[in-house]
Amino acid sequence: MQNQLPPILGPTLEMINRLEREGIIHKPTIGGSVAIMYYAQPVKTDDLDIFCYLPNQTLLIDLSPIYRRLEELGCKVKDLYINVKGVDVQFLVPANQPLVEEALENALSVEIENVKIHLFQYEYALAVKAQAGRAKDWAHIAVALESASPDRVKLEAILKEHGLCEKWRRKIEE
Amino acid sequence: MKSYENVRSNEDIYEAKAESRRKRAAEPFERKLLALVRMQLMDYSLAIAAGRVARKPWHFEDQERIKKYAEAHD
Incomplete structure (x- = not known):
């Protein structure tokens, strides 16, 4: 069905x-x-963030090959987003961001609507959001934690490794 | 799940809300996707009604898709 x-x-x-x-x-x-x-209750978002590596990546990120190819395939660019088959997508590449690289390395393989794709583990997704640190990121973290509990040990280790413990405690636990 | 008949305090309501959020979180991802698109639609409608510019919901050009999806997953 x-x-x-x-x-x-x-x-x-x-x-x-x-x-x-x-x-x-x-x-x-x-x-x-x-x-x-994927792990917690849904909240409104406008775009689908796709993290990826670029071949022969240097310090300067060039997303144009992605956008060019998708436009050839009929997708429409809207500012930094590109509408891919009805969904606004934002491509992000780790640029000297050890946490994002670690999140990518430890991503899970899942199947969504019969398509295989990688997905950040919950704890990494939360930590990457915490690192971004905008008000809306903290709001989303708070809502997510209310509905689904992360693995505390794993999350603490990630936060500690990337110097986010104090920020996390200040924003979430106080 | 608590019903309104056995609510005796605000704490009861908060507890019921928390339980409902946990239930929502445990739903299949497909149902959560549907909830997301509905939130985008609501946000868009409110923004347009208030005279603001807003991002269009996913699959805005093909709402029949969302309707069929909802029929299957609701």
Whole structure:
């Protein structure tokens, strides 16, 4: 039954996986609010954050090969976002960001609407959001923690490793 | 799940809300995706009604898709 349904994310993820098969990106991984939503209650977000590596990446990030190819495939660019099969996608590449790189390395492989894709572990998704540290990030973390408990030991270790413990305690636990 | 009939304090309400959030979190991801698109739709409608510019919800050009999706997952 579900196979015949019009999916929400499936065609978008298939297109993203196609970019990986063509060698334009490596290890596309769902992060951001959608990753947190996989584990916790949904909250409103406008875009799907896809973290990935670029081949031959230097310190300067160049996302244009991704956007160019997706435009060739009929997707429409809207500012920094690109609408891929009905879903606004934001591509993010780790640039000297050890936490994001670690989150990518430790990503899980999941299946969403019959499409295989990588996904941040809950604890990494929370830590990456904490590192971003905008008011809306902390609000989302608070809402997520109310509905789904992370592995405390794992989360503490990640926060400690990346110098986020104090910030976390100040914002969440006080 | 508590019903309104056995609510005796605000604490009862907060507890019931927390329980409902945990239940929501444990739902299949597909149902949560549907909830997200509905939130985007609501946000968009409110913004337009208030005369603001807003980002269009996912699959805005193909709302039939969301309708069918909702029929299957609701």
